[in-house]
Amino acid sequence: MKSLNGVKILFSSALVLLCVLLLGAGPKPFAPNVDMETGAIRVPEDYTRWATLGTWSHSREGSSSGAHEFHVVYTQPETISYYKKHRRFPDGAVLVKELLETETGAMTTGPVVSHATRLKGWFVLVRDTEGRFQTSKLWGDGWGWSYFAADSPKVTASTDYEADCVACHLPAKQAAPASAAEADQWIYTFGYPVLK
Numbered sequence: 736m737k738s739l740n741g742v743k744i745l746f747s748s749a750l751v752l753l754c755v756l757l758l759g760a761g762p763k764p765f766a767p768n769v770d771m772e773t774g775a776i777r778v779p780e781d782y783t784r785w786a787t788l789g790t791w792s793h794s795r796e797g798s799s800s801g802a803h804e805f806h807v808v809y810t811q812p813e814t815i816s817y818y819k820k821h822r823r824f825p826d827g828a829v830l831v832k833e834l835l836e837t838e839t840g841a842m843t844t845g846p847v848v849s850h851a852t853r854l855k856g857w858f859v860l861v862r863d864t865e866g867r868f869q870t871s872k873l874w875g876d877g878w879g880w881s882y883f884a885a886d887s888p889k890v891t892a893s894t895d896y897e898a899d900c901v902a903c904h905l906p907a908k909q910a911a912p913a914s915a916a917e918a919d920q921w922i923y924t925f926g927y928p929v930l931k
């Protein structure tokens with residue numbers, strides 16, 4: 736009898752533990768850099784070990800003296816393989832755009848060669864196919880949108896994607912192939928030949 740009680744106690748404790756685990760788990764994470772409770776986005780810690788999607792070189796207007804800024808875009812390697820197969824970004828795809836200052840000089844490869852120096856900040860997009868964070872102004876149109884200053888990779892400096900991001904991404908919509916998924920038309924994919 737004593738041992739039966741023991742089994743019962745063990746069984747009910749296991750059940751309680753299971754419930755606590757299930758309740759505590761909350762919504763399933765779908766991207767490595769999103770707080771599932773609040774929808775807060777951060778710069779993913781290990782993104783420099785991801786794949787490079789592409790690079791944009793910026794020169795000052797009328798200048799012939801090299802680049803004054805580089806934008807380097809990273810994503811998870813599996814995002815690239817998924818896109819190549821299905822022609823769309825998967826749920827949880829993260830696009831990280833680094834803004835980098837430059838220096839320019841003559842090198843053995845050429846007279847005007849620019850290289851990256853100091854990191855200025857990051858723009859981050861997270862694909863959300865389920866419309867998870869309806870009340871957050873950082874989420875909408877199929878993505879989570881955030882900007883981060885270089886000294887604050889965990890706290891976004893932008894507050895409202897419709898005011899902070901959308902207008903500048905409208906030209907991507909015109910450039911996108913008509914076959915692209917609606918949410919993916921916000922992305923400047925023509926700059927990323929690795930997706931072809």
Ligand code: HEC
Binds near residue numbers: 831881882901926
């Ligand atoms: C001044 C215009 C402008 C603003 C504001 C802007 N973007 Fe962009 N964004 C661009 C352009 C143009 C590109 C591609 C070329 C480049 O970086 O020069 C781009 C590229 C990106 C990329 C790389 C993926 C892609 O679409 O090619 C991310 C990520 C990104 N932007 C996120 C954001 C987020 C998040 C915001 C708002 C917080 C934002 N952007 C605001 C113009 C802008």
